[in-house]
Amino acid sequence: MKFSVAMCTYDGARFIQDQLDSIEKQTRIPDELVICDDKSSDDTRDIIKSFAIKAPFPVRLEANETNIGSTKSFEKAIKLCQGEIIALSDQDDVWHPDKLMSLESSLLSSPNAGLVFSDAEVVDEDLRPLGIRLWSFFFSSKERQLFKSGQALDLLLEKPVVTGATMAFRAEYKNLILPIPTGTQLIHDAWIALMIATVADLAFIGEPLVMYRQHPMQQTGLFAKADSIDRKDSASRQECFENLARSYLRETDLFGRVLKQLQSRSDVDRKKQIKTVEAKLACLNRMVAHYKARAAANAGAKRLSRTALILKELLTFRYHLCSKGTLSAVRDLLA
Known part of the structure; x- marks a missing residue:
């Protein structure tokens, strides 16, 4: 089964090398890495091009001529993926070596599942563990039981619990999830999970397969505050x-x-x-x-x-x- 990774980048020069290296070190390397860069103004594209020369798998870089935002950049990358399974990747995280193998194994052993996602270890900008798991913020043990009992859609209609950086889904659902809507409170990963849940089961892995980096420059994170x-x-x-x-x-x-x-x-x-x-x-x-x-x-x-x-x-x-x-x-x- 062919496995694609879709990544969106924007001014990620500070952290992207760590993520690229972690993808290269996977025990099950991807069959392709498709990156859509949203007109970075730093060295992000040069880092990607240098990585592509030595990577043990094809790397396709699509450079946007204008900024289209992360949602549409992910949409573009997903469209270009040719694999039967597509994993999403942020530019600033670090994957555990067995992430892709674990996601693939889960989907292969669960033919009715259209998407799988995992927990993640929350770390600071220098990859120091903060002593917390991603799910501790929004995916309780009770809610996991709802997923196991086939009520994933019911929960997702109430709130998003699937983080894009931890997910992989079957490419056969591309037409269902695309185009990804913009300008709403539901971002791309929540939309993908919600739509796939209308037609298929969702699986999850309780182990943290991603080091989920928190830093001041990221677009989304765990500690944002709203103005009154x-x-x-x-x-x-x-x-x-x-x-x-x-x-x-x-x-x-x-x-x-x-x-x-x-x-x-x-x-x-x-x-x-x-x-x-x-x-x-x-x-x-x-x-x-x-x-x-x-x-x-x-x-x-x-x-x-x-x-x-x-x-x-x-x-x-x-x-x-x-x-x-x-x-x-x-x-x-x-x-």
């Missing part, structure tokens, strides 16, 4: 609310695709999951309406119009369901 929108000035609040409305609107499209996929299945009973997705869509539509109203209330509307908008949101309980209740309403009124 309610503390911004009126103009900034309007922009934030408009962006939130657009984001939730894109997410309704995303879950609309999930719903369509579930409704197309006649071989299994997905009534429970369909109801879950329909409830999710109702919630998202509520969020869209609420943040559009809050944006309008902060857009310099006359006092009477603003009061009417705020009163409507209070009467529909959307301030309490989508924001911080009366506190948010008062701040909109005084903006």
Whole structure:
């Protein structure tokens, strides 16, 4: 079975050599490594080219002429992969030597599984262990039991638990997962896992097969913090609310695709999951309406119009369901 690795890079010169070396040292080396570089401004591409000369497997470097972002770069790399199994790779992690062999063995022994993922060891930028596992943040032992009992989709509809840096999936599902949506809170790995879970089982390996590096320059990580929108000035609040409305609107499209996929299945009973997705869509539509109203209330509307908008949101309980209740309403009124 041919095994491909899809990697996305951007200004990763500081760490990428470690990851490339760890891929080369796999007990089961990949049949190809496809890298999509998102117009790096450092030495990332030169490091990749030097590695490709000596690598014991083909290395294909696709260089974006403009920045398209990590999601679309991963999408591009996945499209170019020719293997029957595709593993995703971040540029700044380090793989344990038996990672690919373990992922492949899991899929070979589980013909009904469309995707497999593992735990990871969280390390600092110098690869010093922080004494914690990745799953300790979002994949409890109880949730693992749900996966084992065939309820992976139910859990994934509630929250993402699959990290792209630890996953591999069957290439036969490319058409199902592509194109990968952008501009939503669900990033590429969560989308891939969710869509494959609508048609296949998901397997997992409890051992950490990746050293998951945490450092200030990474795009995603475990310790990010969000700003409070309610503390911004009126103009900034309007922009934030408009962006939130657009984001939730894109997410309704995303879950609309999930719903369509579930409704197309006649071989299994997905009534429970369909109801879950329909409830999710109702919630998202509520969020869209609420943040559009809050944006309008902060857009310099006359006092009477603003009061009417705020009163409507209070009467529909959307301030309490989508924001911080009366506190948010008062701040909109005084903006």
